[in-house]
Amino acid sequence: MTLAVIIGYLLVVLVIGLFSHRFFRGTSEDFFVAARTLGPFILLISLFGANMTAFALLGSSGEAYMEGIGVFALMASSSGLVIPVVFYFIGTRIWALGKRRGYLTPVQFFRERWGSDNLGLLLFVVQVGLLIPYLLIGVMGGGSTLTQVTGGQVPDWVGGLVISAVVLTYVTYGGMRGTVWVNVFQTVILLALGFIAFWVIIDKLGGLSAAMARLAETHPDMLVRGDHIKPLQLLTYTCIPLSVGMFPHMFIHWLTAKNAASFRPVIAFYPVCIAIVWVPSVLLGVLAHLDFPGLNAGAAGSVLVKMISLHAPGLLAGLLAAGVFAAIMNSFDSQVHAVGTMFTQDIVRHYGFHDRMGEKTQILVGRLFMVGILIATYVLSRFVDRSIFKLGVWCFTGFAALFPVVVAAVFWKRSTKWGAFASTVSVIVLWIWFVSQGWKTGSTTIGESGVMPVAVMLLVSTAAMIVGSLATRPPEAATLDKFFPKAER
């Protein structure tokens, strides 16, 4: 039954992705940014879906199992505030610049904003480099989830292969439109299944009040933050969601909007969407102590699957697996599309064709790169150690620490390419240092103080941007005219 539900779900995803091709206009702008036509509802669902990884379902419940209800404040409500604020101040302006100047990737924007090919190349390497662990995690997470929910019937390598094949089909055939259509379907599935799983399990546990009363007796520390989370950690963790400002796949998604007004519902409803997905996951994570006490961190990662298997096997287990696949593929497809778009536009088109490349050639090269990236990711996932999952957390830190680059590009007329270079290099150096330290100690905060490394990296990269810019020659008026319309100056 479980396997039948999953196969049925994947077939529906394929059909939606392939059907979207009927609306394909045959232009590179359509293939890479859906011809900038997405309206408010589609933009809300697709942006939310692209930013929700499998972590929102499986990881959050596992974290809540280990750390208690404080995980919601730490990771969810902070994102509910910071991410839409970034959309409001940065996303809308990037969309306007992208539409006016025809950008398809973040590197095109940064390269032209500061008139530097080398800076564009550096940012390309950093952004793609930080995205690779996510691609691997998507394939590996899909494989292990399928194995778990089918009780070992389906081997690990099959799940990863299936995810890669399905995503390859609709991303390369449907381009951004296919990706967005599937994202919308999958996000609705994700939101609905989170609620369904929650109510079925809570019902089996005798209702929310009864379950909470039992948990208060046996594991009272799960209902408070206590020593699980430090106040400084809560404060500095709010820097992490700034990563959304430098994620290439989010940047490219911003460019798909039909108009600035399309961002309005995205900004207004994003916090509620976050709560809808995270509250059930966090509650099920802490309540899992009633049925599965004493799990270690590794086993806690699949605690939601264990709860489903215990309380609602069969159909619901299949639906949950579909929800997890939805979460994985939602972000995975956008990331594959983004990396393929960047290789096509920022490397092949810019360096190979000196920005003169036919529409059909761009689409063909984009498709080839997307296929190549998926094959390479799948093959790599068969050899890479599972400790790469730990690196995923650090990648958020890297993207977030680059936030001053996009802020300066959009708002600070006096910023220069040297400031951007200094800021980016500071992030690279500090990221390598903090990751190597964190890898040794296993800690994600500085000296167990609660201060997240991202806060320090942000301060340093901001200082580097300011000092590097002020110490060098101001940008030319002609450049400023392109990016800051006179009405605004």
Added chain:
Amino acid sequence: MKRSVRTGLLYLALVALYLLHNDLWLWNDPGLVLGLPAGLAYHVGFCIATSIVLTLLVLHAWPSHLDREAGTTREETR
């Protein structure tokens, strides 16, 4: 009320929300509110409050100049 004042007040509301996110006073509160642990119920309410402030922001402090700017003819630079 002038638009600039409204915008300023809404930006201040965002800063206030950021500060209110750090609910130190509920850190060790084991009580239940509407069936949820107090620390979780507070942050669910926080998400709803954030949504309300952001709704006001997009209604009363929207950067309407962006659509005009984006509507200008795209410069064929490539």
